Amino acid sequence: MKLPLIYTIPAAGSLCLLLAWPGLSYAEDYYVPTKGYRVEPAPTDPPLYVRNLSKTQFEQFRDVKWLDVGLDFRTRYEYRENDYRPQRSGTSEWRADADNLWLLRTRAYVGIKEILDPLRFAVEMEDARSYNGLYPKTDADVNEFEMIQGYGELYFENALGHNRPISIRAGRMHLELLDRRLIGNNEFRNTTNNFEGYRVHFGKKQNNWDLDTFALQPVERYKYEFDQPDEDTWIYGAVLSLKQWSEFITIQPYFLGRKTDGDPANRVAANRKPAMDIYAPGLRAYGFFGAGFDFDADINKQFGRYGSLSGTTQSLRQHDALAYSLELGYSFDHDWKPRASLYYGYGTGDKNAGDNINQRFDAFYGFNQPWSRNDYFSWDNIHAPKARLEFTPYKDVRIDTGYSAYWQESETGGWNRAGLRDTTGRSGAFMGHEFDIRLRHKLNAYVDWSMSYARFTPGDFTESRALPVAQGGQGAYTSEPSNFFYFEVSLNAFGDGKPSYK
DSSP: OOOOOOOOOOHHHHHHHHHTSTTTTSOOOOOOOOOSTTOSOOOBTTBTTOEEGGGSSOGGGTTOTTEEEEEEEEEEEEEEESOSTTOOTTTOOOOSSOEEEEEEEEEEEEEEOSTTTTEEEEEEEEEEEEESOSSOOOTTTOEEEEEEEEEEEEEETTTTSTTOOEEEEEEEEOOOOTTSSSBOOOTTSSSOOOEEEEEEEESOTTSSEEEEEEEEEEEEOOSSSOOEEOTTEEEEEEEEEEOTTTTTEEEEEEEEEEEEOOBTTOSSGGGOBOOEEEEEEEEEEEEEETTTEEEEEEEEEEEEEEEEEETTEEEEEEEEEEEEEEEEEEEOSSTTOOEEEEEEEEEOOOSOTTSSEEOOOOOTBOOOTTTOTTOOOOSSSEEEEEEEEEEEEETTEEEEEEEEEEEOSSTTTOBGGGTBOOTTOTTOSEEEEEEEEEEEEEOSSSEEEEEEEEEEEEOHHHHHHTSOGGGTSOOOSOOSOEEEEEEEEEEETTTTSOOTTO
16 A cells, blocks of 8 residues: 655654643553534444453353454344435435335454553454345445455554553554534444555553544445455544543544545446545534533634546536534433533535536545535534433433434535435525434343334425426435334343353
C-alpha cells in the first residue's frame, strides 16, 4: 500500500506540548462517556462481545490473561412496508408487498496480548447472511465468511509515562471515532465497515489526553468473495481528545481527509469513479453542567475538490460544505432513570448540480441510526430537529422513544438515500417525520434481545416526487407512510465478562 501525500502538523511538536501539560505524569481514568443518543463509540479494542479468557465461565483458564476470545451470534427479523430506500427510480426492483427479511450474523475473535509484548495480534471473522427478502441481496446484509479484522500491533505500554502507551497497528481493522457520525462500524447493520492500513495511537482513552492518527483504505465488501481494499481511496486524519476536565467537558479537535484517485475511463462501467480530495477539520465537545444537564456538539467544515462523471468525462468541482450537530439532555432524579433530550442536526446540500461548487456535505463512513431508525437519512442536505425520551422501568430493561422531522437544506439538493430530487426546487423541502420506539432487555449474562417499531410519514416533497413524470414528479413508487418493525436476539458464548467466582 502506497501512502498518500498528507500535510500534517508535526507530531513531535504537538506531543511535546501535550507532555508539558500539568499532571500528565500521573495516569488516572479520566474517560467519561457521553450521554448523547447512540453516539458513544462502541468498544473496538477489543469489540464489545469479546472477553478475556481469564474472566469467562471456564475456571481452568483463570491464569490465561494474555488471550482475548469472543463468539457472538445475532439474528434479526425485519418487517418493512413501503420502504423508501429502494425507491431509486429506474434502478431498483421495488415491490408493493411488505418485505419480511431474516438477517443472521456470526462473529468470532481471537486476540493475543502481553505475553509477546510489544508484539500483539488480533483476528476477527464475520459471516453475515440474509434470507427471505423481496429485493436483490446487497453487501449491507450479506458478507459470507469474511475476515473483518486481521492486524499486528506494536504496543509500548509505558512509552509516554506510567500506563501511557504508544500503539502502532498495521493491517485490517474497524474503527469508530468521535460521535460515529463520520467514522463508524454501523453496528446495527448486518455487515461491518472496516479499513486496511495504518493506525498510530498515542496514549489511551483512560488518560487525560490521547492522540489517534490513521491512514486507511476502505475495504470493499463482496458478498461471496474475499473482500479487498479500495486501492484508489484513502481516509486519513487525527483526533486529539482532551479529558483533563472530563467531569465537565471533553474536547476533541480533529482533522479528517478523504482522497480518491479517479478512474473515469475504466473499461468496466461499474468500476469508473471520479476523483475526490476533501479536507474536513472539526471540533467536538461533550459534557455536563448544572444539576442533571448534559450536551454533545460537533461542527465540521469541508473544502477541497469533488469530481462527478458523465459517461467517461470527469468534472472537478470545488467542494465547500458545512455540518453541525447539537444535543441537549436532562436526566431526572427518579428510579426509572429517565433522560429527555432535544437535538438539532444540520448538513448542507448541493445548490446547483450544474455549477462549479459542490455544497453537499460528505458523511464519509458514518453511522446513520442516530438520524433515523428506518435508516433513511445521513448527515447531508438536512435540517433534523428531534425530541427523545429514554428510561429504565425495570432492571436490565431499557426503553427509548422519539419523534424526528426532516427538511432538505437545499430544495434542489435531493434526498439521496431515497433517490428523490427536484432540480427545480418547486417541490419544497419537507421530506417527512418519523416516530420510533425501542425496547432492549438483557435476559441474562449470555442472551439479550430487543425490538423496535418506527413509522415514517412522508412530507410535501416526498409526496410530490411520487407524481407521474408528466405532472412534474419522478414516478416514484409510493407516497404512503412506511412501517418498520424488527425483533432481534443476540447470543454471547462467553457471557458478560464477570467472573463466575465473584
